[in-house]
Amino acid sequence: MARYGQAFKDKAVARLLPPESAELEVVAREVGVSAGTLERWRADALASGRKSGGWTPVARLEAVIATASMSEADKSAWCRAQGLFPSELDEWRQTATASLGAPDTTTMSAATRAERRRVRELERDLRRKDKALAEAAALLVLSKKPRGPLAQGRGRMTAREERQRLVVLIDEAHAEGARLSAACRQAGITARTLQRWRDPDEGIRADGRPDAVRPQPAHALSEQERAAILEVANAPHYADLPPAQIVPRLADEGRYLASESSFHRVLRQAGQAHHRGRAKAPQASRKPTTHVARAPNQVWCWDVTWLPSQVTGRWFYLYLILDLYSRKIVGHEVHEAESGEHAAHLLKRTALAEGIHAATDRPVLHGDNGAALKATTVLAMLQWLGIAPSYSRPRVSDDNAFVESLFRTAKYRPGFPTRGLADLQGARAWAAQFAHWYNHEHLQSGLRFVAPAVRHAGQDAAQLQARTQVYELARQRHPQRWTGATRDWNRVGAVTLNPDRDTGATTQGRQHESKRLAA
Structure with missing residues (x-):
């Protein structure tokens, strides 16, 4: 008797089962095995799914597939041979059909995984934003607290009490969500400085610089040399002279005691470096007044300039008021006197022309210290109109830079009467023509090249948007000509007069609450 391997049997039985479902006689003839043997192999294969008197899901599916093409009589005979009831076979068929119509759990599982991943990313982003918001709030609270000597810059002497107060503020900001480095930066120190301040035993270390023992440099002046410097400085023929005059005279005599700075240092240590004479002692100049304009008629700048006449020694005076936000000349007059x-x-x-009398917010008027701009009549008018005055520092023309720039534009553009104006009417006609040109035709480079009158009326945004569209269309026609973004035509926002350069702040609050001068 011939013996067949299991692989050969499985291959032959597979042809009898779907999807091929070949005829039993055809397969028997092709493989050289009798039809009875093939029938037995197929029955054994279908019955191999039984385990402990039951059918596995795979065996049930194979039974449904095997009996799908049988007639009712053959199906009943097959069920009897396998020990099944036809109703059980029908139940298996209905279960298989229902399973095929069920949703694709694989696809749902993938979609669920993607949704869960997205939820995790959103939760992570939300936690990050919550931390950033908490840090911003903590730093804002810290910024409003006074910093004492540290507000004047790093390197200042700080008492232990001041350090303790600052450390408490930093710890509070850190506990409320701010990073330690960011809190230290807001407080004006570094995280390394804070670490150096902390002492496990003392709590907060005191500033050790006042009690530090510093070795004397090898090239320091000796006591004899210091005494010689004081003796020379207090000599009768040098008593009225500063070190800058004493040192060159000593050199002319063939003597060198010390440099000018050493003279100043020795005199200062001896208490002899006080200011002498009728001249004022040097004083630190104050910072300029800062104003920010975020809309028209919030900050005005004004000044007076001279216009030449055809008569030598005679001048016409152009009074001009400029709106800081729009650069528009909102008022001007020409007179023969200042x-x-x-x-x-x-x-x-x-x-009256700008409707200030009916406005709730009145502008700030900034000008220089000219006699005409600080006259009693002007101060009374400012008080009556409710306009706050502001003035430049003495002899500092840059504090009123926008008006000074306007005057330069007026006097250096074509058409300025360099040979002088004939009379007052001619001067007023020229000033009116210049004001119209400046407001309606001249494009301001600081405002993205829009006319002052257009910006004053609030129409610059539409004009700049149209320019942006023109550039975008040009870029679409020839993209190879553009290596980066198109030209920036975004609208200019707030305009600052005299920004604070020390702190980098360019958006200080408006100076409406500045002290008003009484008439």
């Missing part, structure tokens, strides 16, 4: 009455008249006429 006086406070003319300035007050211009101020009143401009305020």
Whole structure:
């Protein structure tokens, strides 16, 4: 008797089962095995799924597939041979059909995994934003607390009490969500400085610089040399001279005691470095007044300039008020003299023309320290109009830079009467023509090249948007000509007069609450 391997049997039985479902006689003839043997192999294969009197899901599916093409009589005979009831076979078929119609759990599982991953990313992003928000709030609270000597810059002497107070503020900000490095930066120190301040035994270390023992440099002046410097400085023929005059005279005599700085240091240590003479002692100049304009008629700048006439020694005076936000000349007049009455008249006429009398917020008027701009008549008019005055520092023209720049544009553009104006009417006609050109035709480079009148009326945003669209269309036609972004035509926001360069702040609050001068 021939013996067949299991692989050969499985291959032959597979042809009898779906999807091929070949005829039993055809397979028997092809493989050289009798039909009875093949029938037995197929029955054994179907019955091999039984385990402990039951059918596995795979065996049930194979039974449904095997009996799908049988007639009812053959199916009943097969069920009897396998020990099944036809109703059980029908139940298996219904279960298989229902399973095929069920949703794709694999696809749902993938979608669920993607959704869960997205939820985790959103939760992680939310936690990050919550931390950033908490840090911003903590730093904002810390920034409003006074910092004492540290507000003047790093390297200042700080008492232990001041250090303890600052460490408490930093710890509070850190506990509320701020990073330690960010809290230290806001407080004006570094994280390394905070670490150096902390002492496990003493709590907070005191500043050791006052009690530090510093070795004397090898090249320091000896006591004899210091005494010689004081003796020379107090000699009768040098008593009235500063070190800058004493040192060169000693060199002319063939003597060198010390440098000028050493003279100053020795005199200062001896208590002999006080200011002498009728001249004022040097004083630190104050910072300029900072103003920010975020809309028209919030900050005005004004000044007076001279216009030449055809008569030598005679001048015409152009009074001009400029809106800081839009650069528009909101008021101007030309007179033959410079006086406070003319300035007050211009101020009143401009305020009425711009509707300041009906506005809730009045502008700040910034000017220099000229006599006409600080006259009693002008101050009374400012008080009556409710306009806060502001002034430049003495002899510092840069504090009123926008008006000075306007005057330069006026006097260096074509058409300026370099040979002088014939009379007052001609000067006023020229000033009116220049104001119209400046407001409606001249494009301001600091405002993305829009006319002052357009910005004053709030129409610059639409104009700049149209320019942006033109550039985008040009870029779409020839993309190879653009290596980066198109030209920036975004609207300019707030305009700052005299920004604070020390702190980097360019958006200080408006100076509406500045002290108003009484008439």
